[in-house]
Amino acid sequence: MSDDTLNGFTPEDSRIPRVVVLISGGGTNLQALIDAQQHDELGGEIVAVISNVADAYGLKRARDAGIDAVALPHHEYESREAFDSALIKVVERHEPDLVVLAGFMRILTPRFVQRFLGRMINIHPSLLPAYQGLHTHRRALQDGVSDHGCSVHFVTEELDGGPVLVQAAVQVTPDDDEESLKARVLTREHLIFPIAVRWFLEGRLRLQGNQATIDGHPLPFGGMRLSHEDAAEELDEEE
Ligand SMILES: Nc1nc2c(c(=O)[nH]1)N[C@@H](CN(C=O)c1ccc(C(=O)N[C@@H](CCC(=O)O)C(=O)O)cc1)CN2
Numbered sequence: 029m030s031d032d033t034l035n036g037f038t039p040e041d042s043r044i045p046r047v048v049v050l051i052s053g054g055g056t057n058l059q060a061l062i063d064a065q066q067h068d069e070l071g072g073e074i075v076a077v078i079s080n081v082a083d084a085y086g087l088k089r090a091r092d093a094g095i096d097a098v099a100l101p102h103h104e105y106e107s108r109e110a111f112d113s114a115l116i117k118v119v120e121r122h123e124p125d126l127v128v129l130a131g132f133m134r135i136l137t138p139r140f141v142q143r144f145l146g147r148m149i150n151i152h153p154s155l156l157p158a159y160q161g162l163h164t165h166r167r168a169l170q171d172g173v174s175d176h177g178c179s180v181h182f183v184t185e186e187l188d189g190g191p192v193l194v195q196a197a198v199q200v201t202p203d204d205d206e207e208s209l210k211a212r213v214l215t216r217e218h219l220i221f222p223i224a225v226r227w228f229l230e231g232r233l234r235l236q237g238n239q240a241t242i243d244g245h246p247l248p249f250g251g252m253r254l255s256h257e258d259a260a261e262e263l264d265e266e267e
């Protein structure tokens with residue numbers, strides 16, 4: 029596989045790009061991707077959904093959409109490395125052009141990351157580089173920030189440290205609590221994630237070292253900031 033391919037994806041007219049989605053929970057981001065696919069707005073086909081949590085509702089969403097749904101409980105493996113080795117096998121069996129982490133709540137080992145480097149993206153519920161890790165909404169509220177949001181980024185070995193591709197921001201209001209802020213950010217996640225997936229599958233996004241590019245140009249730090257209107261227009265363009 030050429031370095032160029034490793035760092036991104038070059039579409040071929042003759043085949044539909046293949047996407048494998050990793051989840052751990054409810055799967056509303058997965059559902060947004062499924063809905064985009066069903067409206068021909070994703071630019072590829074979700075060929076498998078894999079969860080490290082056996083009873084994740086997202087697996088039902090996949091089955092209901094006729095997508096191969098695989099449970100791979102991480103607690104059944106003696107180590108993180110053993111789980112990731114099994115996960116690599118299941119992912120590679122589906123021959124993905126892109127691996128999408130959609131609420132996947134396991135830190136991936138360097139071996140897994142290197143296997144899919146440049147063709148693996150994640151949705152994170154903060155305006156990276158702020159609030160890497162967990163409990164992002166609670167931490168943002170505790171800090172009293174006025175801006176919060178979500179980011180799509182290339183996955184690298186550094187947890188939530190990969191180059192950002194797309195972001196959407198929300199204003200934090202005085203009467204926000206963790207649930208209201210989470211719900212408002214989630215609506216923006218559902219808009220920007222399908223757009224980032226489609227841009228990747230169109231061959232527009234690439235990872236060059238620790239820099240992301242769009243159409244060959246370096247993405248600004250923080251990626252492309254999409255407003256609600258920008259995202260709606262981007263999706264409308266597909267219809
Ligand atoms: N090597 C990488 N692995 C992962 C990345 C990444 O960028 N590099 N992104 C995360 C997604 N993520 C936040 O967006 C995230 C997921 C999980 C955790 C975490 O601390 N997980 C714990 C278990 C937590 C739990 O089960 O509730 C763990 O794995 O021990 C932090 C951030 C996906 N992986």
Ligand SMILES: NCC(=O)N[C@@H]1O[C@H](COP(=O)([O-])[O-])[C@@H](O)[C@H]1O
Nearest residue numbers: 053054055056057058131151152153
């Ligand atoms: N660090 C990873 C992380 O926190 N991801 C977050 O988990 C939620 C999954 O929701 P979903 O299962 O409904 O898509 C989403 O908010 C996603 O950003």
